[in-house]
Amino acid sequence: MTVEADVRAFIQANGDAFFADLAEWLAIPSISIDPDRADDVRRSADWIAGALRRAGFPAVEVWPTAGHPAVFAEWPAAEPDATTVLVYGHHDVQPVDPVELWDTPPFEPTVRGERLYARGASDDKGQMLFHALAVRAHLAVTGRSAPAIHLKLLIEGEEEAGSPNLDSLVRGHADRLACDVVVNSDASMWSKDVPTTCTGMRGVVGARIVFRGPSSDVHSGSFGGAVRNPLTELCRVLARLHDDQARVAIPGFYDRVAEITEAERDLFGRLPFDEREWLAKARSRVAYGEQGYTTLERVWARPTAELNGIWGGHRGPGLNTIIPSEAGATVTFRLVAHQEPLEIQHAVRRWVEDLTPPGIEAQVEFYADGVRPILTPLGHPALGAVTRALERAFDREVLYTREGGSGPSAVLRDVLGAPVVFVVMTVPDDAYHGPNEKVEMPLLLKGAEAVAYLWDELASPGELR
Amino acid sequence: MTVEADVRAFIQANGDAFFADLAEWLAIPSISIDPDRADDVRRSADWIAGALRRAGFPAVEVWPTAGHPAVFAEWPAAEPDATTVLVYGHHDVQPVDPVELWDTPPFEPTVRGERLYARGASDDKGQMLFHALAVRAHLAVTGRSAPAIHLKLLIEGEEEAGSPNLDSLVRGHADRLACDVVVNSDASMWSKDVPTTCTGMRGVVGARIVFRGPSSDVHSGSFGGAVRNPLTELCRVLARLHDDQARVAIPGFYDRVAEITEAERDLFGRLPFDEREWLAKARSRVAYGEQGYTTLERVWARPTAELNGIWGGHRGPGLNTIIPSEAGATVTFRLVAHQEPLEIQHAVRRWVEDLTPPGIEAQVEFYADGVRPILTPLGHPALGAVTRALERAFDREVLYTREGGSGPSAVLRDVLGAPVVFVVMTVPDDAYHGPNEKVEMPLLLKGAEAVAYLWDELASPGELR
Numbered sequence: 001m002t003v004e005a006d007v008r009a010f011i012q013a014n015g016d017a018f019f020a021d022l023a024e025w026l027a028i029p030s031i032s033i034d035p036d037r038a039d040d041v042r043r044s045a046d047w048i049a050g051a052l053r054r055a056g057f058p059a060v061e062v063w064p065t066a067g068h069p070a071v072f073a074e075w076p077a078a079e080p081d082a083t084t085v086l087v088y089g090h091h092d093v094q095p096v097d098p099v100e101l102w103d104t105p106p107f108e109p110t111v112r113g114e115r116l117y118a119r120g121a122s123d124d125k126g127q128m129l130f131h132a133l134a135v136r137a138h139l140a141v142t143g144r145s146a147p148a149i150h151l152k153l154l155i156e157g158e159e160e161a162g163s164p165n166l167d168s169l170v171r172g173h174a175d176r177l178a179c180d181v182v183v184n185s186d187a188s189m190w191s192k193d194v195p196t197t198c199t200g201m202r203g204v205v206g207a208r209i210v211f212r213g214p215s216s217d218v219h220s221g222s223f224g225g226a227v228r229n230p231l232t233e234l235c236r237v238l239a240r241l242h243d244d245q246a247r248v249a250i251p252g253f254y255d256r257v258a259e260i261t262e263a264e265r266d267l268f269g270r271l272p273f274d275e276r277e278w279l280a281k282a283r284s285r286v287a288y289g290e291q292g293y294t295t296l297e298r299v300w301a302r303p304t305a306e307l308n309g310i311w312g313g314h315r316g317p318g319l320n321t322i323i324p325s326e327a328g329a330t331v332t333f334r335l336v337a338h339q340e341p342l343e344i345q346h347a348v349r350r351w352v353e354d355l356t357p358p359g360i361e362a363q364v365e366f367y368a369d370g371v372r373p374i375l376t377p378l379g380h381p382a383l384g385a386v387t388r389a390l391e392r393a394f395d396r397e398v399l400y401t402r403e404g405g406s407g408p409s410a411v412l413r414d415v416l417g418a419p420v421v422f423v424v425m426t427v428p429d430d431a432y433h434g435p436n437e438k439v440e441m442p443l444l445l446k447g448a449e450a451v452a453y454l455w456d457e458l459a460s461p462g463e464l465r
Numbered sequence: 466m467t468v469e470a471d472v473r474a475f476i477q478a479n480g481d482a483f484f485a486d487l488a489e490w491l492a493i494p495s496i497s498i499d500p501d502r503a504d505d506v507r508r509s510a511d512w513i514a515g516a517l518r519r520a521g522f523p524a525v526e527v528w529p530t531a532g533h534p535a536v537f538a539e540w541p542a543a544e545p546d547a548t549t550v551l552v553y554g555h556h557d558v559q560p561v562d563p564v565e566l567w568d569t570p571p572f573e574p575t576v577r578g579e580r581l582y583a584r585g586a587s588d589d590k591g592q593m594l595f596h597a598l599a600v601r602a603h604l605a606v607t608g609r610s611a612p613a614i615h616l617k618l619l620i621e622g623e624e625e626a627g628s629p630n631l632d633s634l635v636r637g638h639a640d641r642l643a644c645d646v647v648v649n650s651d652a653s654m655w656s657k658d659v660p661t662t663c664t665g666m667r668g669v670v671g672a673r674i675v676f677r678g679p680s681s682d683v684h685s686g687s688f689g690g691a692v693r694n695p696l697t698e699l700c701r702v703l704a705r706l707h708d709d710q711a712r713v714a715i716p717g718f719y720d721r722v723a724e725i726t727e728a729e730r731d732l733f734g735r736l737p738f739d740e741r742e743w744l745a746k747a748r749s750r751v752a753y754g755e756q757g758y759t760t761l762e763r764v765w766a767r768p769t770a771e772l773n774g775i776w777g778g779h780r781g782p783g784l785n786t787i788i789p790s791e792a793g794a795t796v797t798f799r800l801v802a803h804q805e806p807l808e809i810q811h812a813v814r815r816w817v818e819d820l821t822p823p824g825i826e827a828q829v830e831f832y833a834d835g836v837r838p839i840l841t842p843l844g845h846p847a848l849g850a851v852t853r854a855l856e857r858a859f860d861r862e863v864l865y866t867r868e869g870g871s872g873p874s875a876v877l878r879d880v881l882g883a884p885v886v887f888v889v890m891t892v893p894d895d896a897y898h899g900p901n902e903k904v905e906m907p908l909l910l911k912g913a914e915a916v917a918y919l920w921d922e923l924a925s926p927g928e929l930r
Contacts, residue, residue: 202686206784214748221667221870224799225711225769226760227749232706232772239704241697246690283679283790284692286824295691304690307697308787309779313772314795319671319832321797322773325748329696330779332786334689359751367784405686 004392006141007452011133011445018133018448019116019441021051023109025091025125026118032068032092032161041068041157044091048128048155049073055132056139057153063173065165068092068157072176075135075151083458084150086179088412089128089186090159093120094433101435114441121439123432127185127425128155130444134451141452148459152179156408159186163408170415180464181382181419182412183454185447187403188426190271192440195394196401197386198422199264202303203335203373204406205344209234209352210328210363217313217322224323228359231312231327237355238329241305245291248305248333250351256338260293260301263378267400268296281428300402304334334404341370371406376419382464385457386421393450419464423451469857471606472917476598476910483598483913484581484906486516488574490556490590491583497533497557497626506533506622509556513593513620514538520597521604522618528638530630533557533622537641540600540616548923549615551644553877554593554651555624558585559898566900579906586904588897592650592890593620595909599916606917613924617644621873624651628873635880645929646847646884647877648919650912652868653891655736657905660859661866662851663887664729667768668800668838669871670809674699674817675793675828682778682787689788693824696777696792702820703794706770710756713770713798715816721803725758725766728843732865733761746893765867769799799869806835836871841884847929850922851886858915884929888915 011018030044031037045062052060052073059074071091077083096106096119104110109118116126135147142148154177156166170177190196213230214223243249260268273296275287289298298304312327314320333344349364356362376383378400390398409420425447431437476483495509496502510533514525517538524539536556541547561571561584569575574583581591600612607613619642621631635642655661678695679688708714725733738761740752754763763769777792779785798809814829821827841848843865855863874885890912896902 204686204786206786216748218748219870220769220771220773220797221669221799221868223747223749223764224771224797224869225767226752226754226763227744227747228751228753229771231775232703235700235703235772235775238697238700279692282688282692283681283683284688284824286693287691288693288822288824289691298691299688302690304685306685306689306694306786306788307700307778308685308785309789310696310700310775310777310792311780312775314774315776319795319797320773321669321671321771323771324774327775330784332685332689332784334686357753359749359753403686404689405684 003141007137007449010137010140011448014133014136015445018129022116022126022129025051025129026109026120027107029107030092030120030157031095032158034095038068041092045069045071045157048091051129052132052153055136063169065158065169067161067165070157070169071153071155072173073153075147077148077150078144078146082148082150083181083464084152084179085181085183085458086152086154086177086412086416086418087131087183087185088154088409089124090156091125091128092157092160094123094160098435103436106437115438116441117436117438119437121437122426122430123437124159124186126439126444127447130425130448131185131451133448135455137448137452138455142456147455149455151455152177159408166408167411170411174415177416179416179418181421181458182409182416184409184420184422185424186407187422187424188428188430189424190399190401192427192443194272194399195390195396196399197383197390198401198403198424199378199383200337200375201373201403201405201407201409203339203341203371203410205333205335205341205348205370206367207331207333207348208328208365208367209331210326212326212361212363213359214323214325217325220321220323227323228357229323230360231324233357233360234312234327234329237352238307240355241331246289248303250347252347253303253344256340257303258337258375260297261378264400265297268294271296271399271401299404301336303336303339305331307331334406335373337373337375339373341372345370372410372414374410374413374420376421380419382419382421382458385454386423389450389454389457392453393446423447423454468606472602472914475602475605476913479598479601480910483594487581487591487594490516490594491574491585492572494572495557495585495622496560497623499560503533506557510534510536510622513556516594517597517618520601528634530623530634532626532630535622535634536618536620537638538618540612542613542615543609543611547613547615548646548929549617549644550646550648550923551617551619551642551877551881551883552596552648552650553619553874554589555621556590556593557622557625559588559625563900568901571902580903581906582901582903584902586902587891587895588902589624589651591904591909592912595890595913596650596916598913600920602913602917603920607921612920614920616920617642624873631873632876635876639880642881644881644883646886646923647874647881649874649885649887650889651872652887652889653893653895654889655864655866657892657908659737659864660855660861661864662848662855663866663868663889664843664848665802665838665840666868666870666872666874668804668806668836668875670798670800670806670813670835671832672796672798672810672813673793673830673832674796675791677791677826677828678824679788679790682790685786685788692788693822694788695825696789698822698825699777699792699794702817703772705820706796711754713768715812717812718768718809721805721808722768723802723840725762726843729865730762733759736761736864736866764869766801768801768804770796772796799871800838802838802840804838806837810835837875837879839875839878839885841886845884847884847886847923850919851888854915854919854922857918858911888912888919
């Protein structure tokens, strides 16, 4: 028998028990943004802590935060110089409204065919629990009493609330969380037929730009045409955010941008991208963006500036003939490696100041420090290990994606100084965040299988950092 | 004795009675936008109707409208082919809040020095009532039993509410209101030491432009950079409303604009304009507008485009990382002779359509038909008659102003086909619309005097239309 056959047999034999356990966990409505569910989030933490203990983890702790608790579990390798791996995910879930759109109650897990329906089935309880099955398969097949790598799990309880305490949690426990590589299991794969792993996430900087003109609204008949209108001037500046090739026109914005490599571009190009399907998800009729890049490259590998909102003067029905006293807008910049949020903030501020005309007072504020982008290059040994593990599990070529959004991985990478790789089994039609969230049950078992291989692959991966 | 000495003597002799009458009228709180004051507006109409009858007008009628009543008075000339003059003004007043800022109660008329304080003292009851005194002086001094012109007065009751029924009122009574010239007594003079008359008012077109992109808000991390953002595109279009010389950049916008004449420019230039005072009123730090024109020319004699409000996506605190589904703005265009509101609407619509990129659906709506500008050229005989009448009353040179705003005069001009001239005795520091509204009592008497001359001057003015 091959190792693969042994791993599959073990996982198959334990599949029913795995899904029974998962259903128990999914029945706990651990909605982190709902204050009335705080006890449930706590119960959810306790549940996964117990499950990890039953799986054999010698050390499992529930870590309090200023909000909801996280769970930390650790299973040291026998070898003192083994690679240390930190798995990241979360045990809290999204709200369920509009609950009337669910075919079965969100916290009564229901199997239909090969799918398990419940809030949290894919995001992220299913992907967390397969790690408990994976390490048991790894041990059973290798005959080890401890994993080939020093295994740590961090399962936070506030990811769906924006991880407000993750930074202080990670900094406060940096010694316990120290690792050589982070395995993120909170993202999605291309599709169930196209196994992929994610190589990076965009960072983000959020800005609020306010222009002030007259000290109060003044009549546009009496004064129109003879003083600066802050709303007009704001539009004139925001219109210059992009050039005619849809590139961000802020000086210095692209200075540190790592160009997409030909290899990555080729691999992205092999993904079965269907523009019509994508446009349906984007609720748009035409694709449009930076010239010279495909849609996937634009959302994954290129930085952007997007206006998120604007306000100023009259809104609503009717006319109000004023020159408004002020106008403002929020803009988010998505960043790619190796843009630095603080440098981008500086560039944005200087750009606004340079374009602000006399008679207008500009104010530029940023929402916190922003989030740095993460990118694990294709040649990275940790990514190689993940690729091999997935290829063994799926028996087919593994391709690469990135995420256009921004996530907590950057905190782990920055604080712990470790590269981030992804083992994720959620697929886009799993409706995470929406009604009728589900998970493909065979994929969760593939996830367990892939991770069982991954601990071997990472035991001697080459230079990780 | 000269005619002037006789007129002055008559007005002087009747001044106390005039102000006693005015105080009685000012005590009626005829606030047209306050539904609780409808009875008071009605009482105000009845009061001025009675006062005009007492002054000798042979025909006085209270005309109902869908809102508040107007008053019409008529005093035919003895000569059947006499010039017909329609005086326009209003008997309703602005609200009084914040009432605590008034030094004396707004509806308890109070004399301090040469000033009479009350809501409506200058806008517009004082300027209406002096017409009753003026016609009596005109008759007394000329020895006529009927005025030298066929005199009509229209005193509406909804001007401060935007004259919502004026158009239908004027159209419904067009035969009764037919005239050769309209004398508007609802505007302001430069200052009490600088007698002026107004030669025109700007017209207005109000537009609402909405851009629609994705059929619902979408996540700016997942889709940002790869679809059109309707807010960004709206800003890009609105930024092109003006060129770098602050001219409106809509093709055809200036096609019909009557350039200010050198004579008018010279006369405007002789007004004692103080930019610091003007900026204080504009609540602005610097003047800015179309290159090649002074501030007064910009607000009086040049057309403009002003953004009055904008909306779209997130507003308020915090970030919301979306590409908004739609964004919109309101814009008002102030027009000068001989721009046509419907042509401007057409030009605006075509301009927006031409600039709307693929993937964006643009919607352009206009608020009613707009208001046409009015302009009575400096050489017009009616303006000559007003100028001579004012010069006789003030014993000094009369200069010219215009109004940046838009008013009901355009309705009278358009429906009745008559030129509009202005005899106005309000001055900018009269605080009409604000707390402590007042009127300069000697100016009201000057107004009566000027109008007493004006009926003679207009008796044979030359070709009026």
